[in-house]
Amino acid sequence: MSKNIKKGFTIVELLIVIVVIGILATITVVAYQGVQNRAKTTKAATSARDILKKADVYNADNDSYPADEGELKAATGAGALDSNLTTLLDKSPSATEKDGLDYVVCDNASGDHTGGKVTYWDYTAGSTETIQTGTCL
Secondary structure: OOOEEEEEEEOOHHHHHHHHHHHHHHHHHHHHHHHHHHHHHHHHHHHHHHHHHHHHHHHHHOOOOOOHHHHHOOHHHOOOOOHHHHHHHHHHOOOOOOOOOOOEEEEEEOEEEEHHHHEEOOOOOOOOEEEEEEOOO
């Protein structure tokens, strides 16, 4: 008596494996995008802090914060911006143009430049964030 037994997987078993692989792939892609967004946000925030440090150096040298991005870009010596930061200041961060920075001076009631703010795109929050130095009201 001979038994005719076929070895292999059923179609249901194969479909289950394909679904599990698909779910794992989806989880991996979503996690990877989250890591990328956090890295982009960290890079933007670091660039913003670098610009504020340069503004602080400018303030130490000139007893006033730069009046605008042009004055900040024209700074020389220790307060000079590198070309990468200058390029980032040429664009304002927005939902359509995320990789940019925006510098704004803070004035007191007398019109003295007492601080500065830099706005950058937060990729994880999906909106702009602002950090500041000096006294901003």
